[in-house]
Amino acid sequence: DAGVTQSPTHLIKTRGQQVTLRCSPKSGHDTVSWYQQALGQGPQFIFQYYEEEERQRGNFPDRFSGHQFPNYSSELNVNALLLGDSALYLCASSLVGGLGTGELFFGEGSRLTVL
Amino acid sequence: SQQGEEDPQALSIQEGENATMNCSYKTSINNLQWYRQNSGRGLVHLILIRSNEREKHSGRLRVTLDTSKKSSSLLITASRAADTASYFCATDVNTDKLIFGTGTRLQVFP
Numbered sequence: 001d002a003g004v005t006q007s008p009t010h011l012i013k014t015r016g017q018q019v020t021l022r023c024s025p026k027s028g029h030d031t032v033s034w035y036q037q038a039l040g041q042g043p044q045f046i047f048q049y050y051e052e053e054e055r056q057r058g059n060f061p062d063r064f065s066g067h068q069f070p071n072y073s074s075e076l077n078v079n080a081l082l083l084g085d086s087a088l089y090l091c092a093s094s095l096v097g098g099l100g101t102g103e104l105f106f107g108e109g110s111r112l113t114v115l
Numbered sequence: 116s117q118q119g120e121e122d123p124q125a126l127s128i129q130e131g132e133n134a135t136m137n138c139s140y141k142t143s144i145n146n147l148q149w150y151r152q153n154s155g156r157g158l159v160h161l162i163l164i165r166s167n168e169r170e171k172h173s174g175r176l177r178v179t180l181d182t183s184k185k186s187s188s189l190l191i192t193a194s195r196a197a198d199t200a201s202y203f204c205a206t207d208v209n210t211d212k213l214i215f216g217t218g219t220r221l222q223v224f225p
Contacts, residue, residue: 042218043158043203045214090157104148104160106159108157109156
């Protein structure tokens with residue numbers, strides 16, 4: 001049973017560019033959450049997708065957007081990259097179905113470096 | 116912003132010793148979870164304790180929760196070098212998302 005998979009694992013972009021990160025949830029999971037983790041910090045909640053809609057959003061600007069597909073996979077898009085966007089981006093899946101927050105299963109992350 | 120804050124920020128111990136890390140949070144919760152993260156990797160779920168529970172065990176892990184003080188502690192007994200990692204507490208807010216704390220970096224020396 002495959003766990004949460006993320007791609008790419010590493011990428012380097014320059015300021016002003018756009019990036020798309022991808023996530024496939026654990027089999028049977030219906031909810032995907034995205035987190036940003038700066039070096040030495042805890043993960044910061046970006047947003048959560050359930051039933052192809054953004055259900056919750058953290059304190060991130062509109063440059064951060066996402067999408068969930070019918071197969072529950074998800075994308076995170078970041079436009080107009082800033083140096084401060086350099087971080088490890090973590091995708092986590094769960095089986096929630098609107099019933100509350102249980103255990104999250106994390107992927108290994110996509111490390112984004114903005115130059 | 117962080118909901119939880121772990122204490123201490125860093126902890127160094129010898130193999131065989133116990134490691135205790137604490138988490139304080141700000142708002143009412145439904146449950147509190149602890150996660151582990153090896154350097155630069157994804158997080159792994161360790162244990163979940165619900166707001167109506169006071170203590171929970173899982174192997175060498177013992178978690179306590181004091182909702183009146185809005186705090187939790189994670190005890191790792193008989194630590195091993197392989198326990199070296201960062202440990203995060205996470206609380207659910209509005210039952211829709213988990214908010215993570217700042218983490219404790221644990222170093223266990225052989």
